[in-house]
Amino acid sequence: MVKNEILIIHGDDYKAMAKRVLEQADLAGLIGSRERHIGLKPNMVVPKPASAGATTHPELLDGTLEYLTDHGFTNITVMESSWVGADTQDALRVCGYREVIERYQIPFIDIKKERSREYDAAGINLKVCDAAMKVDFMINMPVLKGHCQTTVTCALKNMKGVIPDSEKRRFHTMGLHKPIAHLNTVVRNDFILVDNICGDLDFEEGGNPVEMDRILGFRDPVLCDSFVCEAMGYHSEEVPYIVLAEQLGVGSRDTQGAVVTKLNEGTLERRTLPMTGRVKKLAAYTEPADACSACYGSLIYALDRLQVRGQLSGKHTPVAIGQGYKGKGGKIGVGNCTRCFEKSLKGCPPRAVDITAFLEKEWD
Template sequence: MTKSIVAIAKDPDIQVMVDQVLNELGGANTLIRKNSTVILKPNAGHLGAPGTSINTNHNFLRAVIRAVKAAGAKRIVVGEAAAIGCNTMECFESAGHAQVAREEGVELYDIKSDPDLIKVQIRDARSEIKHVMLPRLLLEAEHIINLPVFKSHASMVFSCALKNIKGVVQDKVHYEMHRTNLAMAMMDIWAVVKADLTIADLIYPAEGFGPHSAVPLDFGCVVASKDPVALDATACRMVGLDISMVDYFEAARERGLGTSDENNIIIKGKTIDEVYKKMWLPYLEKFDTWPEYNIMHENSCSSCQSLVAFTMEKLKALGEYDKNQDAVIVLGAKKEIPEDIPPEKLILCGNCTAKYRNRGVAVHGCPPSEPHIAWAIIDRMDQTEIGPGFRERMAAEEPIWNAYIDKIVEEKRKTTPSKDK
């Protein structure tokens, strides 16, 4: 078996790191054809300002654009399909990607708004996604370069190379992917949209309750590979995450997409031991992290999953967690909900649950506004819009939440070993 190469760079200068990992893989000139069209696929799925690590670092995007330009690309397109309910162009602006694109003279591309779609069959589909409508531009471009940020994620423990390619599909497919085996559905998408190269942002990867309430960790690395499975597995080893705890890797093995086996991966540049830093990734037990609550999350999307996970911790921060354990929290499309749940206990999150709104406490939105699920649980009142008192209540809760997270991070730092044995 041919071994996969993963390059790791660590340096204060982002451009230096990008150039180093490309050189370790043979150089940008050998990876990118002259006069080609190159699609750059960062993570810009949610609103999140530079410095939050919710999205790919904007200066990292700039460094990749410059490296691709230097290799002689004719057309560079920064493309994304933001999460369900999110506006891609607004996310680009929020992340700083739009400003970088304007300054560097490259295109911004909202994959979700492109009407020129081609139906692509997925051979030997392992999930219920048997075909997908994909933009002609994406299929005809000579190169796709995947630019994820490594971050904690409610639906899949972490997000990096493999999950980032999920952002090339329309909202309808996003929704359908969450109604089947999500890990396998992502691998089915990879079977028809293969990025030539992944360059991952581990400059300030996001630990904690991501993607909505992430804590940037000063890690200072860039990682690159032609094999997204090998890259993700290596990134996990760099941050102390046991890959056997993540569904991605078995699904990728079944699909034959790459290798996660250390014996079949060649590390170039820095070693894992040289850059190792344990990250706080609290979603290993997923919703079992909060066993006191009945959370019905089947068929839900990552946006609502992340919001509910954030809500559980916010309830703890506000001293409301123990008081509200009678709540039954529902997210995602459901064919039926048990009839015996009292209306004041049934918390219906997001527009997927709209048909049941007369049966409980409704939280409107796709996705709902960040604090509304917590307020619905605390107040047992419908949450429909950003109305009077919204900003004042948010402002009052923010220092309480920040102090709670700071305390957890401080405790984690005190107890984290320098290297797992």
């Protein structure tokens, strides 16, 4: 897998999907020697099941551990700390990771109990816990989701879980963006397996999951977060920590120049999750017919952008989306399946950032 590649897989067998992404990336080849110490950093910010949209699905951890052990890696540690005020051990149990790590007999380190040291992170001193700095290869497993202060959160911000709670508090006094970018100049971020199954609309702690049923793979955390911005209706230049991380040499924001490898086509939306109040209100502006999860999720994120800008007031023609519109006519639709409509946005699936611009211009 080249550094600027993006791997995308859709479906509902999350463990098999995770393994397929790792095979495609040739993760074993990227890691190299079987002696190397591998760290896994899921997101267990709060003790809530992954269906709430805040934490990494345990199937991703399961698939990654199976892949690694099948390829002869044994020196593996899972590590994380929940946010300030939450108990990591509670999250370990509620998120379903305890059962997974016990099955593989993999040690877990609660970062809250770890010793930390101060490092010069590109000009500012930041404390990082020893466990994270000791690994030879870090697999970051964030959730693609919104965040009330930083707009989006994924690879770069997920590494905040490897610093002590006292430092997390200090990050907030520093405005989050700058310390998050600088932190990523010292912590390892060798492979990123993104849980884009049902991340939250705009809160780190979940509550309004948007079902997309995708898993993504990256080697560049800045490229990852830039892709995430566009998947949620933003441009990366709107998120200061991503811009700063690029300036500090952590990675590249160039999504247009990236190599996108789709491992399969989109799957029809399954609606395994009940829509919460906020998502339901946005869904009222849509007319889906056999829409793929990723397509529909992109439309929901785009509608949320318009809502925040005050552009969802009044009557609008519902936006058609889904394979049920193939070859049919209509007023306005998004995605290649609606290409026969009077107004249609190309893409399979289109990005939320493009849907937002399209609806701003074309929606009656």
